[in-house]
Amino acid sequence: MEHTTKPVVVLFDVDETLVHTGGSGARSWKAAFDQLYGIPADIGAHTSAGETDPEVARATFKGVLHREPSDDELDRLYAHYLLHLADDIGTSEGYKVLPGAEQTLLNLGQAGVVLALVSGAMEGAARTKLIPANLNRFFLFGAYGSDSADRAELTGIAIEKASRLHADLAPGQVFVVGDTPRDVEAAHAAGAVAVGVASGHYSIDELSAAGPDYVLGSLQEPFPGL
Numbered sequence: 001m002e003h004t005t006k007p008v009v010v011l012f013d014v015d016e017t018l019v020h021t022g023g024s025g026a027r028s029w030k031a032a033f034d035q036l037y038g039i040p041a042d043i044g045a046h047t048s049a050g051e052t053d054p055e056v057a058r059a060t061f062k063g064v065l066h067r068e069p070s071d072d073e074l075d076r077l078y079a080h081y082l083l084h085l086a087d088d089i090g091t092s093e094g095y096k097v098l099p100g101a102e103q104t105l106l107n108l109g110q111a112g113v114v115l116a117l118v119s120g121a122m123e124g125a126a127r128t129k130l131i132p133a134n135l136n137r138f139f140l141f142g143a144y145g146s147d148s149a150d151r152a153e154l155t156g157i158a159i160e161k162a163s164r165l166h167a168d169l170a171p172g173q174v175f176v177v178g179d180t181p182r183d184v185e186a187a188h189a190a191g192a193v194a195v196g197v198a199s200g201h202y203s204i205d206e207l208s209a210a211g212p213d214y215v216l217g218s219l220q221e222p223f224p225g226l
Contacts, residue, residue, distance in 0.1 A: 007193065007223040008169060010108055010161045011118035011155070012139075013178035014126045016200025017219075018101045019133050022094020025125070029060065031088075032080035036073075039064050041118055051182070052120030052145035052154070053078075082124045089128055094160040097133045099200045100219030102179060111226055115167060117142030118158045118176060118186075120151055140165070151182050152189035175224065181210035195224060 012018055013226070015025070026029055026043050028188040033041035040063045043056050057077050069077070089095065115138050119126040123144040129138045142157035155176060163169045171191030176183060179200030184207065187194035196207035196215045207215050215222045 004175075005173040006111060008166055008173040009114040009116060009159075010175045010177060011116050011143075011158050011162075011192070011208055012105075013176075013180075014117060014121060014129050016098070016179040017177060017183075017197055018098060018135060019129055020094065020096050020098060021089060021129055022092040022096070024088045024092040024095065024129070025121075027055065027092075028081050028084040028088055031073040031084040032058065032077050035062065035080050036076060037065065042220075052149050052151055053122045053125060054145050054149035055120070057081075058149075061129040078122060082122065082128070085128050085159055087124055089132055092132075095132055097135070098219060100221070102133070102135065104219040105135065107226060108223065109138060113163060115139050116153050116158055116162060117144070118178075119143075120145045120154070122146040127152050151186040153193065155190040159192060177219075179207075181207065184212045186211040187212075193224075 015021065028038045029043045033039050041060050043060050047185060057074055104172055116137050117126055119142065121144060123146045127136055133139060142163050143154045143161060147157050148154040159171055159174050162174060172193060174192040175195050176187035176192045177195045177197060179197050180202055184194040184196050194212040197210035197219060198204045198207055198217050204215050204217060
């Protein structure tokens with residue numbers, strides 16, 4: 001399916017699409033579990049790339065404590081996680097903006113495209129991760145793991161928010177940019193155009209297998225529709 005027209009809205013994932021945090025998120029989950037339960041939990045042992053923060057928290061909790069968390073327990077975990085992340089992100093040695101990200105955002109904004117975030121991270125975490133790169137300034141709104149643990153549903157929420165700015169917006173006028181097959185699947189479930197970027201843990205071939213409308217090696221490549 002070819003989409004040659006300029007997108008009206010572009011929704012960007014955060015982790016491994018715009019920035020690499022240098023392990024800041026994993027360190028902050030580990031600290032939160034250690035502070036609350038005395039267990040320095042490794043989220044990598046219990047989760048995979050593209051999962052939402054609620055999925056990460058629940059799966060890791062179950063993996064290390066061998067029971068389901070209560071809502072109150074999750075609330076406390078999120079609070080500790082966010083506080084640690086806010087401190088860690090500013091000193092994370094491996095933190096970097098991914099190649100082409102800022103220029104792509106500038107180009108889209110100058111073309112009159114509405115920019116927003118669609119991230120499995122909690123809203124506070126997603127915004128915090130963009131602070132060292134000063135990228136928050138590009139994004140009008142977003143939908144996050146704090147809106148839904150289901151990535152397809154939160155992508156739909158982002159499109160619904162966008163439709164409040166553009167009353168006659170069609171989902172096919174919305175491009176969703178992400179680095180995992182989950183991003184691609186969520187975009188299609190919401191009726192949007194999926195743009196896979198091989199800037200994270202998945203290769204171009206692995207992303208292509210998920211059936212995106214476009215695949216980029218990085219955001220240094222020309223953006224579809226511009």
